[in-house]
Amino acid sequence: MTDPATHTSSGDAMARARYQAAVGAAVVAGLFLIFVCALLASAHVRSATLEFQKSEELAGLRAAILKAPDAATAAGLKEAVRRRDLELRENLFGGWPFLQTGGYLLLGGAVVFVIAAGSAAADRKRLPMPALDAEAARRGGASRRRGRAAVVALAVLIGGAGVLLGVFSVGGPAGHPPPAAGGPGETAGVAPPGQYARPYWAAAADFPSAEEIARQWPRFRGPAGLGVTAYANVPPSWNGAGGEGILWKTPVPLPGENSPVVWGDRIFLTGATEEKREVYCFDAATGNLLWQKAVQTPEGAALEPPEVLEDAGFAAPTAATDGRRTAAIFANGDIACFDYAGRQLWARNLGTIKNSYGYSSSLHLYRGRALVLLDQGTPAKPLSSLLALDGATGKTVWETQRPVPASWATPILIHTGKREEFIAAGKPWVISYDPAGGTELWRAKVLDGDVAPSPTFGGGLVFTVNSGAKLTAIRPGGQGDVTESAVAWTAEDGLPDIVSPLSDGKLVWLFMTDGTLTCYRVKDGTKAYEKEMDVEVKSSPTLAGDRIYITDEKGVTHILATGETFQELGQSPLGEAVRASPAFLDGRIYIRGAKHLYAIGKK
Helix, strand or coil, X not given: CCXXXXXXXXXXXXXXXXXXXXXXXXXXXXXXHHHHHHHHHHHHHHHHHHHHHHHHHHHHHHHHHHCCCCHHHHHHHHHHHHHHHHHHHHHHHCHHHHHHHHHHHHHHHHHHHHHHHHHHHHHHCCCXXXXXXXXXXXXXXXXXXXXXXXXXXXXXXXXXXXXXXXXXXXXXXXXXXXXXXXXXXXXXXXXXXXXXXXXXXXXXXXXXXXXXXXXXXXXXXXXXXXXXXXXXXXXXXXXXXXCECEEEEEECCCCCCCCCEEECXXXXXXXXXXXXXXXXXXXXCCCCEEEXXXXXXXXXXXXXXXXXXXXXXXXXXXXXXXXXXXXXXXXXXXXXXXXXXXCEEEEEECCCCCCCCCCCCCCEEECCEEEEEECXXXXXXXCEEEEEEECCCCCXXXXXXXXXXXXXXXCEEEECCCCEEEEEEECXXXXXXXXXXXXXXXXXXXXXXXXXXXXXXECXXXXXXXXXXXXXXXXXXXXXXXXXXXXXXXXXXXXXXXXXXXXXXXXXXXXXXXXEEEEEECCCCCEEEEEXXXXXXXXXXXXXXXXXXXXXXXXXXXXXXXXXXXXXXXXXXXXXXXXXXXXXXXXXEEEECCCEEEEEECC
């Protein structure tokens, strides 16, 4: 017969073990419920944030459509609205599977908690327990071990579910926020209508969206290289000598003729001498130098010293940034790429650039690739090419040979409403390329001389100009040699040799180095006016709303009204010589002088 005392003691030991296991399970389940509730609350906040973001961003883009200078620009903005709306909807609706999964896990956790709590309450009624004999203790110990193992298994299971939920929660895993959109005219991570897009929690795209780019100043002459800013609220006046309107002024360590580029709260510049090449990152709010990195020519590169004029120097090309990386190139062919913390991702040497005046074509970052124009050589022996380098590794993705000698212009990126075109100017050809693969789209034989002014775009026309040639208005979108079929009109007065043209879609302005300003009508090429401003100019002009900003070599910025008559609204001296083109952001202008970088705006 079984001893009643022994049987009772053994039963109490097992009850204690079950009690402890149940309490542990209830605690784990309770903590898991709190975790799931916190994530669901975060999802709710994000949903509300996305709705607000969608409303704000799309309202801004629709306002920009109404102010678009031409139909092509408006079409591009409409496409950006459609794609951004799609992306925001997918990011928003992509949270639904997470909410559904969270609900199931919440229900499962609640069931486990109730069962565990009920079991603990039932066993608690049998406590306190009497002392155990050896056999009962052995059985109770085994029960407790099984209970602890069950608790651990349950904790691992719930923890794994929590990790899985975290991975698929809003924003994705750590370091992988929701994707940024693609390049101009396309959104990364968003499939065309009717196709299924990648999950909203996928890793961030390696390049920004068109609307992100439009809000920054990521390259020479702004988002597409056209000298047009999205902001009309830029400062109307300042005085560097007296400090009026100057937020800060900070020295730049090495000289350079390149212009500042800006993304968010970071400003990037380069500087160089014959011996040293450096990239700088400044804080846009304070002017503090955040990092200063030397660019070393990779070992094994056998180089000839580059030929440069004093006016060009060794750091004439403007850097480019895309909010992920910053790339810079120098006269000796060194090119390097850095992340935002200043870590060098890669560096290459493209060979000594054979250019009699010094290399000055600026970079463009397109969908995670650095587009590099290497125009060099002579008309009899051109050595020019257009390259795309992978932004992460620096490896050549594609290379297209160009039938032109050395030039000093910088390509522009336009959207015709049907496709993107990367347009480069060099004697004698203006050539349009597919920026994704480097394929030539069309060419027009319209240039002569040493080509330095960059093209621009407005009113559906591409404008190229150079002293010794003509101002030529070209209809983009063609195929092959379009010299006879796509030239809308030409003009011969006021042709610049350095300064790039500017257009608002109705008019196009030309600034000669001696300060002569000539304005033409876009629709037919007739001259609206000509004005001798009696200044020396090497900086290119910028359009901000209905005002034109042009800075002369003495550092005085002349602010002009748009329209078919000349009207100077004011002059703002910096107190320092200027050759670089300013960068324009929301309420701010950043100007590189001969020795300092300036921020202009209200505090």
